[in-house]
Structures are given as structure tokens and as C-alpha cells.
Amino acid sequence: MQAEAIFTGTEMLLGQIINTNAAFLGRELAAAGINLYRQVVVGDNLERIREAIAAARQRADLIIVSGGLGPTEDDLSREALAAALDLSLVEDPAARENITRYFTARRRSMTANNFKQALLPAGARALDNPYGTAAGVYLEHEGKVYALLPGPPWEFEPMVTDRLLPLLKPYGARREVIFSRVLKISGLGESAVEEAVKDLLHGDNPTVAPLAKPGEVTLRLTARAGNTEAARQLIQPLEAAIRERLGEYIFGIDDETLEGVTGTMLAARRLTLAVAESCTGGLLAHRVTNIPGSSDYFLGGLVTYSNEAKVKFLGVEPEVLAAHGAVSSEVAAAMASGVRRAVGTDIGIGITGIAGPGGGSPEKPVGLVYLGIDFQGRVEVRRELFLGQRESIKWQSTQSALDFLWRSLRGKK
Amino acid sequence: MQAEAIFTGTEMLLGQIINTNAAFLGRELAAAGINLYRQVVVGDNLERIREAIAAARQRADLIIVSGGLGPTEDDLSREALAAALDLSLVEDPAARENITRYFTARRRSMTANNFKQALLPAGARALDNPYGTAAGVYLEHEGKVYALLPGPPWEFEPMVTDRLLPLLKPYGARREVIFSRVLKISGLGESAVEEAVKDLLHGDNPTVAPLAKPGEVTLRLTARAGNTEAARQLIQPLEAAIRERLGEYIFGIDDETLEGVTGTMLAARRLTLAVAESCTGGLLAHRVTNIPGSSDYFLGGLVTYSNEAKVKFLGVEPEVLAAHGAVSSEVAAAMASGVRRAVGTDIGIGITGIAGPGGGSPEKPVGLVYLGIDFQGRVEVRRELFLGQRESIKWQSTQSALDFLWRSLRGKK
Numbered sequence: 001m002q003a004e005a006i007f008t009g010t011e012m013l014l015g016q017i018i019n020t021n022a023a024f025l026g027r028e029l030a031a032a033g034i035n036l037y038r039q040v041v042v043g044d045n046l047e048r049i050r051e052a053i054a055a056a057r058q059r060a061d062l063i064i065v066s067g068g069l070g071p072t073e074d075d076l077s078r079e080a081l082a083a084a085l086d087l088s089l090v091e092d093p094a095a096r097e098n099i100t101r102y103f104t105a106r107r108r109s110m111t112a113n114n115f116k117q118a119l120l121p122a123g124a125r126a127l128d129n130p131y132g133t134a135a136g137v138y139l140e141h142e143g144k145v146y147a148l149l150p151g152p153p154w155e156f157e158p159m160v161t162d163r164l165l166p167l168l169k170p171y172g173a174r175r176e177v178i179f180s181r182v183l184k185i186s187g188l189g190e191s192a193v194e195e196a197v198k199d200l201l202h203g204d205n206p207t208v209a210p211l212a213k214p215g216e217v218t219l220r221l222t223a224r225a226g227n228t229e230a231a232r233q234l235i236q237p238l239e240a241a242i243r244e245r246l247g248e249y250i251f252g253i254d255d256e257t258l259e260g261v262t263g264t265m266l267a268a269r270r271l272t273l274a275v276a277e278s279c280t281g282g283l284l285a286h287r288v289t290n291i292p293g294s295s296d297y298f299l300g301g302l303v304t305y306s307n308e309a310k311v312k313f314l315g316v317e318p319e320v321l322a323a324h325g326a327v328s329s330e331v332a333a334a335m336a337s338g339v340r341r342a343v344g345t346d347i348g349i350g351i352t353g354i355a356g357p358g359g360g361s362p363e364k365p366v367g368l369v370y371l372g373i374d375f376q377g378r379v380e381v382r383r384e385l386f387l388g389q390r391e392s393i394k395w396q397s398t399q400s401a402l403d404f405l406w407r408s409l410r411g412k413k
Numbered sequence: 414m415q416a417e418a419i420f421t422g423t424e425m426l427l428g429q430i431i432n433t434n435a436a437f438l439g440r441e442l443a444a445a446g447i448n449l450y451r452q453v454v455v456g457d458n459l460e461r462i463r464e465a466i467a468a469a470r471q472r473a474d475l476i477i478v479s480g481g482l483g484p485t486e487d488d489l490s491r492e493a494l495a496a497a498l499d500l501s502l503v504e505d506p507a508a509r510e511n512i513t514r515y516f517t518a519r520r521r522s523m524t525a526n527n528f529k530q531a532l533l534p535a536g537a538r539a540l541d542n543p544y545g546t547a548a549g550v551y552l553e554h555e556g557k558v559y560a561l562l563p564g565p566p567w568e569f570e571p572m573v574t575d576r577l578l579p580l581l582k583p584y585g586a587r588r589e590v591i592f593s594r595v596l597k598i599s600g601l602g603e604s605a606v607e608e609a610v611k612d613l614l615h616g617d618n619p620t621v622a623p624l625a626k627p628g629e630v631t632l633r634l635t636a637r638a639g640n641t642e643a644a645r646q647l648i649q650p651l652e653a654a655i656r657e658r659l660g661e662y663i664f665g666i667d668d669e670t671l672e673g674v675t676g677t678m679l680a681a682r683r684l685t686l687a688v689a690e691s692c693t694g695g696l697l698a699h700r701v702t703n704i705p706g707s708s709d710y711f712l713g714g715l716v717t718y719s720n721e722a723k724v725k726f727l728g729v730e731p732e733v734l735a736a737h738g739a740v741s742s743e744v745a746a747a748m749a750s751g752v753r754r755a756v757g758t759d760i761g762i763g764i765t766g767i768a769g770p771g772g773g774s775p776e777k778p779v780g781l782v783y784l785g786i787d788f789q790g791r792v793e794v795r796r797e798l799f800l801g802q803r804e805s806i807k808w809q810s811t812q813s814a815l816d817f818l819w820r821s822l823r824g825k826k
Binding site: 010011012013014015016017018019020022023024025026027028029030036037038039040041042043044048070071072073074102105106107108110111113114130131132133152154158178209220277280281282283284285286288289290292293294295298299300301302303304305306308309313342343344355356357358359390391394 | 425426427428429430431432433435436437438439440441442443449450451452453454455456461591593602603604605607608611614615622623624625626627633635688690693694695696697698699701702703705706707708711712713714715716717718719721722726755756757768769770771772780798800801802803804805807
């Protein structure tokens with residue numbers, strides 16, 4: 001099955017937003033064995049979208065259109081598909097239901113233009129969208145498959161995986177599939193990772209591709225084979241060789257995160273966690289609580305920006321603050337122990353540092369961060385010096401904190 | 414001048430990399446007054462690149478190709494351009510010089526295929542590339558302009574601004590510039606916003622385009638004129654008309670955020686803030702502390718996931734929790750007042766809700782969130798019912814909390 005994707009939105013042509021749907025769709029189709037061989041971006045213009053659909057159906061078996069399903073007058077994908085295939089638009093009860101349900105749940109009133117979203121090209125069916133008012137549209141017509149999906153990524157992504165791909169099962173059975181496994185690495189920089197696997201980077205099938213993100217490096221292993229299992233087999237010895245060299249830095253695979261991996265370890269071992277944050281301002285608690293079920297092990301977090309709050313809520317001694325300053329190894333340790341005691345948990349983490357842009361000095365520059373962990377009474381401290389801007393320093397600090405937690409949990413099995 | 418851009422690279426079709434060149438090029442061309450009205454992504458395939466160039470020259474005056482200029486066998490853009498225009502390839506001394514210089518500077522040895530990069534379609538000139546071996550290619554042919562630029566962003570971006578745009582001055586780096594202003598709206602849905610400004614959506618210059626994000630709607634006002642000041646003048650009456658209708662929902666412009674706008678108001682009025690979070694798990698504190706200087710007004714945050722923590726740190730009465738449940742209007746109010754008292758601030762915000770996926774019931778479904786605000790002793794509560802997944806519900810909840818704060822600050826001048 002050959003696919004072509006059309007992304008609608010003048011804001012992409014003006015460079016006001018980055019088209020992340022394209023990469024997401026590419027990955028998902030590749031994994032499903034469907035060959036996406038062309039992407040097109042056009043503005044919110046009926047004739048251009050129609051023309052793009054008409055051209056695509058000359059080349060492809062599957063035509064996917066992202067965007068243009070909203071209630072506004074520059075949402076034109078339904079109309080363009082109908083025009084390209086010379087079909088009329090008819091109101092679909094399921095799509096109307098999707099809209100009514102959405103508004104009822106929010107207790108908001110509907111306007112007439114919302115029902116525009118229930119008009120589908122004749123013969124098409126609505127794809128239920130739990131994340132917005134715009135139902136997707138699925139149409140099989142003269143041997144080709146057409147799918148219209150909402151443009152916002154938080155709607156587009158689940159609509160691809162949960163709605164479209166299951167419908168393509170009968171088609172997508174190419175013999176070759178592309179299978180990737182991502183190894184996620186923490187505590188080692190990109191060049192050190194590359195150096196360690198240098199001799200493995202030139203393979204053709206499977207391939208290895210390193211990618212660096214703030215506080216994390218990933219290695220993507222990709223193989224092509226007749227089926228997923230065979231591709232997986234191709235990757236296995238390569239993965240084993242990499243784990244042999246870098247095992248102690250690999251915390252997870254694919255979509256796993258440090259907050260997810262540590263959460264699973266905490267839950268399995270019935271350990272509880274509390275965090276005290278200064279420069280990260282709540283980001284660590286936010287990341288920990290992004291994990292469903294985190295309320296089982298995460299009992300509380302304190303964002304103690306001021307010295308007074310550190311004293312009052314964490315019991316950090318004013319003398320320690322006076323002697324060493326709020327950004328110090330001693331205060332990080334006292335925050336970790338203090339939050340552990342105050343909330344009553346097995347583990348406490350304390351973070352104190354200078355996220356910038358202000359507040360730095362020659363002795364304590366922007367990016368200096370101390371992290372403390374109190375694991376059932378045993379306290380360790382780590383010092384970091386991060387580069388970057390405020391949000392990046394906050395992120396890297398929480399990445400280091402979660403790495404610290406992961407290593408502590410691993411070390412104390 | 415009408416432009417079309419072609420991005421080559423199978424890795425983009427597979428979703429292994431995100432095409433950031435597209436957004437960059439869009440912004441730069443818009444700023445230079447050139448209308449980019451179509452983007453195409455194709456794989457590293459001679460025939461498909463040739464076909465994309467051939468189709469583009471039917472529609473556009475300027476055809477820009479990104480990628481495919483390297484030394485390897487799947488770098489095919491030079492060949493594709495020559496084939497599309499029926500031109501031969503000839504070695505260009507300047508391009509050869511670019512390659513030799515690059516290797517000499519790095520003390521690396523060249524291979525024969527590196528000189529493939531010096532072959533240009535007859536009549537074309539090389540565009541010096543200081544950042545890599547791949548010279549750009551610039552060709553004027555039968556009234557159209559063709560530019561081939563290297564694909565890596567760190568080469569593509571300076572090649573656009575430093576090499577291509579100066580050459581386009583005589584054409585369209587037209588006297589016209591495109592100027593945009595974004596009005597940011599909170600507390601009103603996309604279709605209600607559109608309903609209010611419906612009659613303004615059909616203008617040609619300036620234009621108005623609505624865009625929805627979770628918990629936020631934006632209206633982008635765009636004008637074309639001879640210079641930025643003239644474009645700004647065109648936008649002014651339109652902006653005034655929109656503010657007349659939607660003023661009470663417009664919290665900012667362009668890159669402004671609710672956390673930034675409320676932060677400025679708090680700082681200016683020397684008011685202090687503390688937050689108590691349950692279902693948002695620290696995200697509100699994180700967003701507030703993303704603003705540089707927030708330590709002046711944000712004194713602390715408490716993430717009280719458990720009932721015990723709500724009682725211990727916030728002084729929520731166990732009877733209130735027992736009578737109404739943790740997710741209730743009463744507890745949201747008690748959390749707001751409790752954190753205000755505990756931290757000692759002018760304003761306290763409390764959030765309690767069910768982020769899911771677990772924990773919902775028919776009476777209290779996933780997405781139900783209560784928000785309380787205690788503003789110098791006066792308490793208000795808001796109820797929300799959000800759709801979406803855990804992280805989206807957390808985000809929407811903080812968006813509502815910041816909207817609540819913004820309205821309270823505006824109402825109490």
C-alpha cells in the first residue's frame with residue numbers, strides 16, 4: 001500500500017508552527033508496513049486542497065489529510081475531498097453525536113457552525129474523536145482509501161493509532177516491515193556514547209543512530225525484514241552488544257521515561273517518595289505525577305522557593321542556610337531529609353540551584369545545582385553545572401534528579 | 414513571487430527526523446515578502462525529485478530544494494534538477510574549491526565521490542557554503558529561479574539568509590513585508606471566538622485566522638504592506654474592532670503567556686502567591702516559576718496528593734474531606750485558603766480533581782476539576798470538566814487556574 005499525506009494549514013507555510021504530525025505519521029505508517037512516499041503541505045484554500053487530493057489519488061492507494069476539520073470557515077478538508085471525488089456532503093448522525101457529546105460534557109453552548117463538522121462526503125463514515133469536536137472521516141472510494149484527521153497533534157496522534165491504523169489492517173500487509181527499538185541512556189554524554197559504539201554505526205541492516213536530547217541520549221536500532229519478529233531478531237545481537245558496553249547507563253527502551261521507570265520500581269518495592277524543590281519550581285513533582293498511578297508512591301511535594309519556606313516546611317536550620325547559602329550541598333541534603341521527614345516517606349529528594357537568568361555570581365554561577373537524596377536515612381548529594389536557559393536548566397536538573405533516584409533504587413535492591 | 418519548496422529525505426518520510434527547515438524557510442520567505450504556498454517532501458529518489466521539480470515549475474516562480482547535495486549515491490538533487498530542465502551537468506570550479514577548502518581546513522582526505530558535489534546543471538552557479546562540503550546551487554532558467562540548498566539545518570538556515578535571500582532582492586524580496594500580531598484569548602472556546610468575529614474573517618489584507626490550543630484560542634492578524642510600520646497600521650483598526658468585542662478574554666499578544674502576564678501583574682502590585690496542587694501535581698508551580706523573576710512573588714507551592722498531606726500542610730479539616738470528598742468545591746476552597754495561610758501570601762490557589770486514567774466514577778468522572786482562589790480573604794471556586802488524557806487534563810487545569818488568577822487580578826485593581 002502506497003500512501004501520500006496532505007497537511008493543511010497556512011500557519012505551516014508561514015513557518016508559525018512546525019509540522020510534527022508529519023514525522024509522527026511517518027513513524028506509525030512505517031511500523032505498520034505502509035510506504036509513505038510523499039508529503040504535501042498546502043494552505044487553507046479549498047482549490048489547493050482539492051487539487052492536492054486529486055493529484056495524490058493518481059499516485060497513491062491511501063490518501064491521508066491532516067487538518068481542516070474544525071468548525072471555522074477556513075476548515076475546508078471535508079469540502080475539498082467531496083469536490084475532488086465529485087461527491088455531495090451529507091450530515092452524519094455519528095459525527096453530530098460526537099459534537100453534541102463534547103459540548104454537553106463541557107456544559108458549553110453550541111453554535112450553528114459547529115454542525116458543519118457533521119457534514120461528510122457521501123459514503124464516508126465518521127471516526128469518533130474523544131479529544132475534540134472534529135470527528136475524523138474515513139472513505140473507501142473506487143479502490144482508494146481516504147482519511148481526514150484533525151490537525152492538532154493531541155487529536156491527530158491518537159486518531160492515527162486508535163482509529164485509522166486498525167482500519168488499514170486488511171491493506172497494510174506489505175511483506176517488509178520496519179522495526180525500531182530505541183535504547184534510552186542517562187548519565188553519559190552524546191560523544192561518549194558515540195565513541196563506545198563507533199564501530200557499530202556503519203551497518204546497513206540493522207542500523208544504529210544516536211540522538212541527543214537535554215539530559216538524555218538515545219540510540220535508535222532499526223531493521224527491515226519480512227515481519228516484525230524477523231526484524232526484532234535482526235536487532236537482538238546488536239542490542240546485546242550495545243548493552244554489554246553501555247548497560248549501566250541504559251534505563252529504558254522506546255517511550256520509557258526516567259519518571260516511568262523509577263515509578264515502576266517504587267511501586268514494585270512499595271517505597272514512597274516526596275520531593276522538595278527550589279530552582280526546579282515543581283517540575284520534578286509534575287514529571288513524577290505524569291505517570292498514571294503515581295499517587296500510590298508519590299505522597300507529596302514542596303516547592304520552597306524562599307528561605308523561610310525551607311525553614312518552615314522542611315526544617316532546614318537557619319544556621320545551615322546562613323553558613324553555606326541556599327544553593328549548597330548542605331542545604332540540598334537538609335531539604336531531602338526534611339521533606340522525607342515532613343511527608344513521612346521512604347525517600348526524599350531535595351533540589352536547590354540557580355536557574356537564572358538572574359541570581360548568579362562568580363562563585364555560584366547560573367546553572368549550578370545541588371541535588372540531595374535521602375534513602376531511608378542514608379543521604380547522598382550530587383553537584384551539577386548545567387548550561388542553557390532557565391527552562392532548560394530546570395529540565396536538566398529534574399533529569400539528573402530522576403537519574404539519581406534510578407541509580408539509588410538500582411543500587412539498593 | 415510565488416514559491417514552492419521541495420524537501421528531500423527518506424528519513425523525513427519515515428518520521429525519523431522532524432522537518433524544521435520547512436518552518437524556518439516559511440518564516441524567512443514571509444518576512445521577505447515572498448509567498449510560499451506549497452511544500453512537498455519526497456524520498457531520496459531521482460525520479461520523484463525530478464517529478465516534484467517539474468510539477469513545481471508549472472505553478473511557482475521560485476523553486477527551492479532542500480537536501481540531496483551530499484557526496485553519497487542517494488544525494489540526487491543536482492541530477493534531478495538537470496533532468497527536470499533537460500540540462501547537462503558540468504563541473505563548477507567554485508564548487509570544487511568549496512570542497513577542497515573544507516577538507517583542507519579539517520585535514521581530512523577526499524574521496525573521488527566528494528567531487529560529485531562540484532557537478533552543477535549547465536548555467537547554474539555555486540553558492541559558497543562555509544558550513545559543509547555541499548555548495549548550494551542557484552539557477553535562473555526560462556523566467557524561473559531554482560535554488561538547491563544543503564539539508565542539515567545548521568547549513569540550510571545560513572544558506573537561506575546569507576546566500577539565497579540577497580539574490581532574490583531583484584525579484585520579490587518584494588518591497589512588501591508580512592507582519593503578524595497574535596491575540597491570545599482565554600476563557601472562550603474556538604467556535605464562540607469565531608462566531609464573535611465571523612464578519613472579519615473574509616478580509617484579504619489584513620487577514621484574521623483563529624487557532625485553538627488546549628485551554629487557549631489565538632487570533633492571528635496578518636497584513637502585507639511596503640514596510641513593517643505600514644503593515645502595523647493596517648492591523649490597528651482590525652485589532653481595535655476585535656478588542657471591542659472580545660477584550661475581556663484577550664490576555665496578551667504574540668508570545669505572551671498567562672503565567673507571564675499574571676506574573677507581571679503580581680510583581681507590579683507587590684502581591685504574593687502560593688499554590689496547593691493535587692491533580693496537577695506541580696505543573697502550576699512549574700509554569701509560574703518558568704517566568705524569570707518569579708521568586709519575587711511566588712513564595713511556595715505544595716503538592717498534596719494524599720488526604721493526609723492536605724490536612725497536615727494545608728489545614729484542610731478531615732470532616733470537610735469526609736463530607737464532600739477530596740475532589741469537591743469545599744476542598745478546593747479550603748486548599749486555597751490553607752496554602753495562603755501556611756505560606757503567608759496575599760493569594761492562594763487550590764486545585765483538586767481527577768486527572769485519570771483511574772479514579773473516576775459516574776458522579777465524579779475523570780476530568781472533573783475544582784479550582785479555588787483565596788484573594789486576601791475572599792474565596793471563589795470554579796468547576797471544570799475536561800476531556801483528554803492525563804497530561805492534557807493537567808495542562809487544561811493549570812490553564813484554567815491561571816485564567817482564574819488573571820480575572821481575579823483584573824477584577825481587583
